[in-house]
Amino acid sequence: MKIAVLPGDGIGPEIVAQAVKVLDVLRREGLGLEYEYGEMGGAGYDAAGDPYPPATSKLAREADAVLLGAVGGYRYDTLPRPLRPEQGLLRIRKELGLFANLRPAMLYPELASASSLKPEVVSGLDLMILRELTGDIYFGQPRGLRRTDEGEREGYDTMLYSESEISRIAHVGFKTAMKRGKRLCSVDKANVLETSVLWREVVTEISRDYPQVDLSHMYVDNAAMQLVRNPKQFDVILTGNMFGDILSDEASMLTGSIGMLPSASLDAEGKGLFEPIHGSAPDIAGQNVANPLATILSAAMMMRHTFNQEEAAARIEHAVRKALSDGFRTPDIHQEGMTRVGTKEMGDAVAARI
Ligand code: IPM
Ligand code: MG
Numbered sequence: 001m002k003i004a005v006l007p008g009d010g011i012g013p014e015i016v017a018q019a020v021k022v023l024d025v026l027r028r029e030g031l032g033l034e035y036e037y038g039e040m041g042g043a044g045y046d047a048a049g050d051p052y053p054p055a056t057s058k059l060a061r062e063a064d065a066v067l068l069g070a071v072g073g074y075r076y077d078t079l080p081r082p083l084r085p086e087q088g089l090l091r092i093r094k095e096l097g098l099f100a101n102l103r104p105a106m107l108y109p110e111l112a113s114a115s116s117l118k119p120e121v122v123s124g125l126d127l128m129i130l131r132e133l134t135g136d137i138y139f140g141q142p143r144g145l146r147r148t149d150e151g152e153r154e155g156y157d158t159m160l161y162s163e164s165e166i167s168r169i170a171h172v173g174f175k176t177a178m179k180r181g182k183r184l185c186s187v188d189k190a191n192v193l194e195t196s197v198l199w200r201e202v203v204t205e206i207s208r209d210y211p212q213v214d215l216s217h218m219y220v221d222n223a224a225m226q227l228v229r230n231p232k233q234f235d236v237i238l239t240g241n242m243f244g245d246i247l248s249d250e251a252s253m254l255t256g257s258i259g260m261l262p263s264a265s266l267d268a269e270g271k272g273l274f275e276p277i278h279g280s281a282p283d284i285a286g287q288n289v290a291n292p293l294a295t296i297l298s299a300a301m302m303m304r305h306t307f308n309q310e311e312a313a314a315r316i317e318h319a320v321r322k323a324l325s326d327g328f329r330t331p332d333i334h335q336e337g338m339t340r341v342g343t344k345e346m347g348d349a350v351a352a353r354i
Helices: 012-028 042-048 054-062 085-095 109-114 163-179 194-207 220-229 241-254 293-305 310-325 343-352
Strands: 002-008 034-037 065-070 100-106 126-132 144-147 153-156 183-188 214-219 236-239 262-266 272-276
Touching: 002 012, 002 042, 002 054, 012 065, 012 293, 012 310, 012 343, 042 054, 042 085, 054 085, 065 293, 100 163, 100 241, 109 310, 126 163, 126 241, 163 183, 163 194, 163 236, 183 194, 183 220, 183 241, 194 214, 214 220, 220 236, 220 241, 236 241, 262 293, 272 293, 293 310, 293 343, 310 343
Parallel strands: 002 034, 002 065, 065 272, 126 236, 183 214, 183 236
Antiparallel strands: 100 126, 100 262, 144 153, 262 272
């Protein structure tokens, strides 16, 4: 199992080191893991003048899975767009065909009071957002900046989904629902957008292959509202790239701790890129205060989704739970009476509980 490890920027290197520490416990027990490190994002720009350097691309293509920290930093904000760290992320997603982005939002009972919503609204929350990741307005052509005949500046993008793009993500959506609560809510804006009219049609057609799954449709504005009104009504949310970007940030906050949530971005064969959903947090980088749990849980998702090592995945997840129930807390989730620890110490606590 060859893993390309791309720590990236900001807190990336610190949190990735903790995930590797945890994986190393399994490796020492005999799990055949191999790591190779590469540069990505701002680190790629610093090393090779490119947020996704050719050497990193080669490494990622040859590996079975990619573990990513986070990308981005103040220093890179003023670079021309193609050189910005985020472009590295978009390119690796596209190049590796990582069209299926799984973003679970679940609330650990130990952290129920960390949510900004009332405990009764969020306790027991366990939903999965499945976001299409390589199409939509993020990649649609044409796009650009231009001047009108009158000389006014215009910016334009194209929202576009082909039938095959919709159907392959819809299949993942129904299969994901089959493994969970068998409810799939497809989110679109079919009252306004043609792209969404096709989306809804194709998802409905594919639902005939999955008679056990209860399919519903919801407009994205309503979905944004329902997520804070009654988030427990959802099991799996299936949506496009841009709506999924927005709704997954919203959903993450229901759990009170963006530092807790992992993600998987998978291709058609299950090869994937695994990363925390939070960013590079340059304001706290290098201070040993970042929460490494989202990255550690991303390593668990890697074991499950790419390597079919369900037992290894479950052991990592249990170890995280145990560290929390034993009272270990990084500053972002710290509460009275708990043991405040740093990034490294949290990594140690989880590793010791594998
Ligand atoms: C995410 C991020 C990215 C996205 C950015 C950094 C390009 O917000 O992974 O959700 O919009 O997809
Ligand atoms: Mg986002």
